[in-house]
Amino acid sequence: MDDRVFAARAGTFRALLSSVSSAFTSPGFAVFSDLIIGWVLAPGRRTITAMICAGDPGGMRPHDTYHRFVRCARWSLETLWRCLVVYMVATLTPEGPVPVLIDDTLFKKTGRKVSGTGIFRDAVRSTRSKVVYALGLNLVVATLRVDPPWGGCPIALPVGVRLHKKGGPTTVELAIEICRQLSEWLPDRTLVICADGAYATLIGRGLANATVTSRMRRDAALYEPPPPKTKRPGRPRQRGARLETPEAMSKRLSDDAFDAIEYDCRGKTVRALLWSTRVLWYAVDKKHLVTLTIVRDPNGFCPDDFFVTDDAEATDAEIVARYAGRWAIEVTFREVKQCLGAEDPQSWKFEGPKRAANLSLWLYSAIWTWHITTFGTQRTWTLRPWHQKKATPSFLDALAALRRTLWAERIRTVSFSGGHHAKIIDGMIDILANAA
Numbered sequence: 161m162d163d164r165v166f167a168a169r170a171g172t173f174r175a176l177l178s179s180v181s182s183a184f185t186s187p188g189f190a191v192f193s194d195l196i197i198g199w200v201l202a203p204g205r206r207t208i209t210a211m212i213c214a215g216d217p218g219g220m221r222p223h224d225t226y227h228r229f230v231r232c233a234r235w236s237l238e239t240l241w242r243c244l245v246v247y248m249v250a251t252l253t254p255e256g257p258v259p260v261l262i263d264d265t266l267f268k269k270t271g272r273k274v275s276g277t278g279i280f281r282d283a284v285r286s287t288r289s290k291v292v293y294a295l296g297l298n299l300v301v302a303t304l305r306v307d308p309p310w311g312g313c314p315i316a317l318p319v320g321v322r323l324h325k326k327g328g329p330t331t332v333e334l335a336i337e338i339c340r341q342l343s344e345w346l347p348d349r350t351l352v353i354c355a356d357g358a359y360a361t362l363i364g365r366g367l368a369n370a371t372v373t374s375r376m377r378r379d380a381a382l383y384e385p386p387p388p389k390t391k392r393p394g395r396p397r398q399r400g401a402r403l404e405t406p407e408a409m410s411k412r413l414s415d416d417a418f419d420a421i422e423y424d425c426r427g428k429t430v431r432a433l434l435w436s437t438r439v440l441w442y443a444v445d446k447k448h449l450v451t452l453t454i455v456r457d458p459n460g461f462c463p464d465d466f467f468v469t470d471d472a473e474a475t476d477a478e479i480v481a482r483y484a485g486r487w488a489i490e491v492t493f494r495e496v497k498q499c500l501g502a503e504d505p506q507s508w509k510f511e512g513p514k515r516a517a518n519l520s521l522w523l524y525s526a527i528w529t530w531h532i533t534t535f536g537t538q539r540t541w542t543l544r545p546w547h548q549k550k551a552t553p554s555f556l557d558a559l560a561a562l563r564r565t566l567w568a569e570r571i572r573t574v575s576f577s578g579g580h581h582a583k584i585i586d587g588m589i590d591i592l593a594n595a596a
Contacts, residue, residue, distance in 0.1 A: 166568040173530050173562060179247055183239035191221070191229045199500070199523060200562055206501030206520075230505065230519075231512035240522060242345050245304070245319045248529050249346060252306045252317075258346060259305035259482070261316050261489040262335050262355040262362075264324065267503050267517050268296040274508045278326045296503075297517055298324040300334040302342065303489050305354075306528075310537045312427035312552045316488035317528055318496075318521035323514050332361055339367050352471070354482045363470045364445035371471035373482045376441070376452060378407040378466060383440040385449060399442050406466040410454050418456055423477040425484040433458050434476040441468065453479050495555045496524050524555070531558035 177196060181189045198215020199206055212226050229235075249258060266284075269277050277295055285292040300323075303316035320341060322334035329337075335355070339362070342351060350369045353362065357375035384400030404412070418433035433456040438449045453476055455465040469479050496502045502520035507513055531540070531553070540553060540561040 166565055169534055169565045170569040172534055173526075173565065176247075176526055176530055180240050180243040182243065183237075184235045188229065188233055188235050191225060191233075192235070194221075195226055195229065196519070196523060196526075197566060199519070200527070200559070201566060206504040207506050208516075209506075211505075227507065227512075230507045230515050232510045237515065237518050238341075240518075241320055244522060244525060244529075245342070245345055248304060248317060248319070248525065249349070251529065251533060253304065257350045257352040258342075259485075260319070260339070260342065260351050260353045261303045261305050261486055262300070262338070262353060262359055263486075263489050263493075264298060264300045264331050264358075265493045266294060266296045266298055267497070268294050269503065269513065270295065271508055274513055275510060276323050276325060276513050297513055298331075299517055299521075300324055300331050300338065301489070301493075301521060302335070302338040303492060304525075305485055305488060306532075308532060308552070310552045313491070314426065314485045314488045315528055316492040317525040318492065319525070321518050321521055323517075332359055332365075335359055335362060336365055336367065339370060343367075343369055352482070354486050356486065360468060361444050363441070363450060363468065364448075371469065371474070373467065373469040373471065373474070373479055375483065376406055376466040376468040379405050380441060380466075381443060382406070382452070383442050385438075385440055398446060399440055403439060406452060406454065407464075410456070410464040410466070413454070415456070415458075418454075419476070420458065421477050423481045423484070425481065426487060430484075431458055432456065432480065434480065436476050436479075438472075445470070451479065455480055492524065496520055499555055499559060500524060527558050527562055528555070531561060535561065 174193070177193050183189075184192055194215040195208075195211055196215075198211030198213070201214040202210040203214075204210065208226055208230065209223070212223055216226075253259070266280050266282055268282070274295075276297055278298065279293050279295055280298045282292045282294040285294075299321055301318055302320040304319045306315045306317055308315055320338035322338055324331050324334055339351060339353065350371070351367070352371055352373070353367070354373045355362065357377065360372075360374040360376065362372045363374070382403040382405070384403060386397050386399050389396045403409075413435055415433060418435045420431065421434050422429050422431050424430075434453060435456075436451055436453040439452050441450050441452075444450075448470060449472075450468050450470050451472065451474070453467045453469070455467065457464075467479055467483055469482075471479075474482075500520050500523060502517060505512075505516035505520075507516050535553075541550070541557045543550060
């Protein structure tokens with residue numbers, strides 16, 4: 161491939177890095193750029209030392225400069241996120257509501273004194289019968305749900321992170337902070353928030369220019385709307401008659417009461433039976449009605465699901481499709497940890513652990529944004545005999561494409577020209593690109 165193509169692609173990624181330069185001092189931005197490029201190129205574990213070897217192989221700076229940068233240097237996480245978020249939304253979702261997914265995850269750490277850590281439930285290793293706890297950073301993460309140009313499963317790109325500590329604000333309160341911050345950064349856009357049942361109480365928190373879709377408890381106490389006010393003395397009634405629980409409703413309803421619909425489930429069309437009604441979930445929102453949607457498997461294999469939203473204009477199919485797309489944030493957590501080594505940076509003191517976690521999630525969004533805007537639907541991977549039907553890129557493909565671009569920028573500029581040398585160089589770059 162022409163060297164100018166690699167140079168242009170590398171220039172696009174460096175321009176993306178330059179767009180957040182206002183978060184740093186001038187020397188700090190140079191350290192940030194080398195550290196991020198080292199994070200992308202480093203093979204194996206992404207410790208800060210490994211990043212230095214890949215990002216600053218000549219040793220232009222003392223190694224402690226990079227450790228101090230993560231630990232206690234003067235730069236702003238908020239500005240770093242704001243610059244990328246505004247660019248991502250304008251580029252990837254320029255019109256309509258902004259779909260946001262929210263969840264929390266545990267970045268496991270080891271060591272007696274790691275700043276910001278605590279003992280939390282490990283959702284990956286826990287089961288219904290056994291709860292496993294682990295030491296780590298409990299992060300509340302908001303992501304932008306993006307439908308990629310090649311179709312298929314949506315992608316969740318992190319847009320905000322908060323560290324949850326024992327005795328501090330709850331995960332729901334931290335999620336509210338992120339949502340309000342996003343509303344400040346995107347004042348002309350409406351947020352369409354989707355989260356699991358742990359964040360259902362976001363519905364009653366008065367978020368401006370935002371709607372919330374979540375899962376409802378099976379034993380939720382539901383009520384009819386309050387009756388009209390009368391002239392009788394005393395406080396007017398705040399709620400109507402008590403209704404059945406969602407689980408009792410579903411047991412009473414026969415299949416004939418449901419509507420058969422088709423909805424988009426992560427890029428595939430799925431059939432389901434849906435029934436919905438407007439109710440007052442008094443424990444969550446004392447003033448406004450919400451929509452309860454019961455989803456039934458037409459084949460009878462899966463148990464009924466119960467979803468709730470405060471979006472009165474959303475159709476039943478939209479409600480179910482929103483929650484089905486929530487799985488994208490779980491994929492993001494897995495790929496950030498496994499493909500980018502988010503838990504690897506060995507920074508223990510001050511702001512180091514929190515900043516390193518934020519940088520890993522920020523880098524995930526930056527890589528996908530670069531890949532989508534640079535390649536679109538163009539194929540960037542090599543078909544293998546064991547996966548001939550592969551039609552869409554994974555995050556590892558996006559990471560390999562960026563690694564290939566950055567390695568080519570380094571190696572080709574100092575290599576001999578000629579067809580024979582080009583073949584050798586291309587083979588070496590391909591090996592380096594996939595050595596993550």
